[in-house]
Amino acid sequence: MRRRWIYPLALIAVVLLGASLLVVTLNQPHSQGYTKVYFESDIFPRVEPNRTYELAFLIESHEEDVSTYVYAVYLDNSSIETGKVTLNPGDLHRIQFSFSIDKVDYSKRVLLNETRTLKVNGSSDVVGAPRAYGIDLAKFNLTGEDLIHVLENFPLMYVTNETSIIVNTTNGTSISDVSMRKDGDRLIETRREFNLTRSGDGYVLSLRTLKVEYVPRPVEIRVVVVSSSGEKYSLRALLESGG
Structure with missing residues (x-):
């Protein structure tokens, strides 16, 4: 009966001794500098x-x-x-x-890159688009040659997404505009490209908006x-x- 307890006690002693040695070894200071x-x-x-x-x-x-x-x-x-x-x-x-x-130095991130195209055949198609001297053409019943006459002979203001671009179609059919503003440490560049192309008895209006954020590196x-x-x-x- 006494021998039966000897081996378990010896095993427990070895386990405890091993744990004690392991702890001491881990907590010893480095022997090298x-x-x-x-x-x-x-x-x-x-x-x-x-x-x-x-x-x-x-x-x-x-x-x-x-x-x-x-x-x-x-x-x-x-x-x-x-x-x-x-x-x-x-x-x-x-x-x-x-x-x-x-x-x-700045890192570049594109915030917006979109192109909007509008076919202008008559006043009913000019919804929220070109304005001549601030007048919304959609409010007038301009069609055909009358509408083309206005587009060709008057500076236009194209308004979309809170962006306004003045275009004089008598001097050309394309215009680009670049603006830069500071927002804290960031720089926001907005580039707008407006194109007016004759199409049949009307025009095709397109506006590309590219907004880029520059963040300091x-x-x-x-x-x-x-x-x-x-x-x-x-x-x-x-x-x-x-x-």
Whole structure:
């Protein structure tokens, strides 16, 4: 009876001993040294053109021997600073660098790209479209030659989607217009192309609207540090840009 308890107790002891050794092993400090590389602050400025900014990173050596570190700082893909520093165990070295940008780069996104076409045969087909001197032609019973006479001899205002384009058909049948507005840091470009083509006893009106959003691309700061033991350390930060 006593022997029956010996094996379970021995197994439990082995399991407990193994768990204890595992915990101790995981919590033991590293037998070898190590290095820490980090930015001095995790708060970064918003970058604007033609202004100089300063940042810093730190190299903290906890190696067992003297170590030499070679570092390079990149602004986007361009190297802006390189150097070398030798540290004793326990040393902390601060490296400051400065940078600036000439202009803000933008990423492009199409918000709207549509073409509207309207066949104009008479006043009943001119719903919400051309206006002569601000007069809605749809309110008048203009057909045939009378309508063509108005289209050919008077500046027209074409209104759609809150967009107004003035067209003088006596000088040409096509016109393009580009406008740009700022919305915070974004730029909104609106390009409109208006075409008026004779078709039988009427006209074909077409309006292409292209609206594009330009959003500032962030500026990338990258730091690469290589120690004399061959270890490589990298830092990366994306900074908002504007202005």
